[in-house]
Amino acid sequence: MGLFDRLFGKKKQEETNHDVPVSENQSSEITEAVKNEKENETAKRPEVTEKPVKVEKVTDESVSKMIDVKPEITDEPVSENEPIISEKVEVEVTDEQIVKPENDEKLEKITDEKVISETTEVTEKKVTDEDEEEEIIIDIDALANIFTQSREETEKKYEQSLTLTRKTFSDGFNELFANFRTVDEEFFEELEETLIMSDVGVDLAMEVTEELRKEAKLVNAKSTDDLRQLIIEKIVDKFDGEKLPTKLDIQSDGLSVFLFVGVNGVGKTTTIGKLAARYKNEGKKVLLAAADTFRAGAIDQLVEWGNRSGVEVVTKPAGSDPAAVVFDALAKAKAENYDILLVDTAGRLQNKDNLMKELEKIGKVIKREIPDAPHETILALDATTGQNAIQQAKEFSAVTPITGIALTKLDGSAKGGIVLSIVQSLKIPVKLIGLGEKLNDLQDFDEEFFVRGLFKELL
């Protein structure tokens, strides 16, 4: 059973007589006729032709622009609203390079032996006695409570966060159906436009419209209402049809290394911080690597997240070689049997070549230590930027293979339709979504919750 039927199949029948002015008979006639047509005339099956897509030419200049998408991001660490851990948390980031959450039974006590070796420079930096005196108290119970969430609560969160995107779809479709009653070419042109405006992507919009054109002819559909359900059904089933893996590739045995890439301000560091807290709460030993050495503020911000989540962060001063930070982090992770290493990288190098070189170097360092790592290369994208995010995904995919997307700020976006576009046209799975700034607002991507949250008002 397809995703659409699983989610809306029953509802489709129940509501036919109420909300949806679609004739049940006509609707099933359409489906039946299409089925027959497909069975009987496979050879003549309407082919979905590849349409030329308007893709902007990508130049180094455009990468630089991309890289500067949000230069206004400040060095401010994290929102004050963050209700994280507890008031007992006392944090001071010193010049020393490792931040050690201490005095919680479940956390590791830091000793002088726990040192990060400088790779090439070989200047060992020890945690001083002074550091050991600093009290960083993580309220593990509070952390656990934050992550205890039922499926109903999660679905509600999706629903709330998709309010603006849902409105984009509802407004667009309602206007379309109000303006067009008969199925003619003008309706299809407008439908394509509506889908594009809903950020589902040009490819998907064209495919859906083209298929509907053929099917409408086939069943001799007269009223646009006859096609209403079919449109959503097509979008959902195409999305579902990709069958991309949405779960993060955590190794059952040994260290899992996740590399995070993305332009500044999209929510990379926040995503890493939230994920670290989640894994920590699951009892995993988590290490962060601040390989975004481009800006001191970025390092501090990751350190701050490390404090909040009670996990250690490997850093070097701003301007250091990011690959050296990764090397240190890997050495530490292996020597001390960590389960998860999350690596923050910079996405704002001057041009694509530099970005590629840096990521290549980091990749080499990782592979030398763990040949099958990184197990994930996650691209963080800001959902509020709509098609710009798609462009960024194309750019980064050209630089390094992306295994998953972390789509942030979906809660404040009216352009959540880009999830469909990312999956359908880029064939990259969305694995994480950000539904707010709080620690537990990072969710694994659940396509059922997402699709229901998007279309429930339209069916």
Ligand SMILES: Nc1nc2c(ncn2[C@@H]2O[C@H](COP(=O)(O)OP(=O)(O)OP(=O)(O)O)[C@@H](O)[C@H]2O)c(=O)[nH]1
């Ligand atoms: N509403 C909302 N805000 C978010 C979400 N994720 C991140 N943010 C906010 O987005 C802002 C930027 O996030 P960062 O994590 O600093 O972004 P970054 O990509 O690491 O940026 P640099 O450190 O400059 O590279 C912060 O104010 C976050 O609180 C989300 O899912 N929803």
